[in-house]
Amino acid sequence: MEDLAHINEICAQFDCDPANLIAIMQEIQAADKYLSEQALTRVAENLHIGTAKVYSVATFYENFSLEPKGKHVIKVCAGTACHVRRSQPIYDAVHDYLGLAGRKKTSADGLFTLETVACLGACGLAPVMTVDGEVHAKMTPEAALALLEEIRAKEERAV
């Protein structure tokens, strides 16, 4: 059982008001990097609403993550400019490389999480992707995979 004291604190900060559910979950995600089952269950108890309702809101928004994120977060831009400059094949390549399926966004080894982002405002450099916040311009599927291989190799050396 993980420590849920900070969950209670966050709920109290927002007066345990169901109207603040989204803000509460954002705070929890900022602290824990994701929303665990225990955390959401505790939120439901504190706010006196059904767990199913909390789960409903948490799954509605793309930005809430119900699984722990990987060590490195990859975001492939899906904005208009990147899309027309073929960002989807980049996403697909990374997706397959990480062995993701269904709703899973994090690789089994916990190293990478793959997400999309609507626009980074770097349309002149399209298609772009970010790794841990660092922007990589004019990507191709091959370049993206090479980048991931590189990170993985670095991680393996560190072990």
Next chain:
Amino acid sequence: MAKGIMYIDGQRVPFDGEKNVLAVIRKAGIDMPTFCYYSELSVYGACRMCVVEDEKGKIDASCSMEPRDGMRIRTNTARLLKHRRMILELMLSSHDRDCTTCEKSGECRLQELALRFGVRHVRFADTRPRYEKDDSSPAVVRDPNKCILCGDCIRVCEEMQGMGILNFAYRGSDLVVCPAFDRKLNETACISCGQCAAACPTGAITIYNEIGRAWRALHDAKKRVVVQIAPAVRVAVGEAFGLPAGVNALDKLVAALKMMGADEVYDTTFGADLTVMEESAEFLERLKKGGPFPMFTSCCPAWVKYVEEEAPQFLKNISSCKSPMEMFAAVLKDRCARQDAEDGRTTYHIAVMPCTAKKMEAQRPEFRHEGVPDVDLVLTTREVINMIKESGIRFSELEGESPDMPFGMGTGAATIFGTTGGVAEAVARRVVEDKSKNTLQAIQFSGLRGSEAIRTVTLPFGDRALRIAVVHGLVNAQKLLQEIREGQAYFDLVEVMTCKTGCVGGAGQPYGLLPVKNRRAEGLYEADRSALIKRSEKNPIVAELLEGELKDRTHELLHVTYSPHPVKE
């Protein structure tokens, strides 16, 4: 509330306080189709079947429009009919259409409306993923592949029962109705009340069907099949065979069950009389000892499960009495054990119930003896109706037959157990000291009867007064619990029924709206009026049993201790 005149399809229709245009349209005699509208629940406006067109050609959902004086709307323009057909076609396109073998076939609103609007062809392919069926609950089966996302189940569970077990998850084309974290129902705090299934317009949520098990037992020569019939069943079973709601068809049901192969058919009211005797004794004992108060009734298994899991601090307040069904079964199985030893047959006990939570109750470990449940099988009213239809019995033409003796006799007090306020009234009849006819009438008109969500009554009792509360709809019971917890309310006795209107409105009954349920309740009160014996202590068989074979054994056979078991993590 607004008052005025509306023009619906050119027809002048006065309105006075109707909540929305849809209600006015229905009052005008137009059967406006809906999937997501229940007058008892909040307005959701999702299905768009009830769309109407105003003079300017603007289309909007009538469930979400307030009636205005002078409003002119049309309900059946070419555009509206086209819209409705399109909505149906789109719903059907992402619907598992194995209609012929569907549990809901014949009673499905989607099927009914598709027929009514002549949808004969679906042009779109189903692109939704296949979902796994969830039959983990003893009462409720979920099949998301048949869900049309109307949200009725969600609102029933939250607004009527205060449970909030189900909700939408994900969004867009991934939207699905499920418990939190995609859990199975038996991993949630679901109380098996089944009201989600009663509200579901399609086969997405249905009640666990055990007809096959019933037939196997009935056709097994080695089994003595003994049936008990709950009070609320008798006033609803006829609805499926053209009898009006509220008509007492107990005798016909007994005859039908005998024709289907039941060896003995009894009346649960006998068990209810036992409950009144035991519960009253316990209540008087608590009055003498000074608590714990309030004493909560224990007849409703969904309520008991709720307290166990969500309000365990009140477990000591729940009466230690088993429910009438389980009291009946314990006494029956005890007696039949001797008979079984003599003739080598096994007694198989079927309870016909208006309730789906009874399926859950029958499986509880507290109600098993040496591994065998006292009630082997619970059939809902609807399951029995299906079996009668399968047998080809013309129910409405049947000549009635009385239940068997000795357990076929119950008093009027026991009969009204099937509606909200009945248990409290029966206990009141038993405990008041003055047994004159006037007192009976005073109790009847004291306010225990009625339809308000929470009713409170004060009855004179010796040198003090009895504070009694009656509550139906679990969300209302939760409110009352909160008041009691905070010390704002004090009661000596509280009757709780999880389902609105009590057992007559149970989820095992034929599908029906509030007026139908109220007529069933009236039918029970009528049966009470014409009953020869009105008070449980006057039931000669019960009195004889309590003095005879049950003497010194009431604790073992008629009482139970529930222990808290919070929801599985």
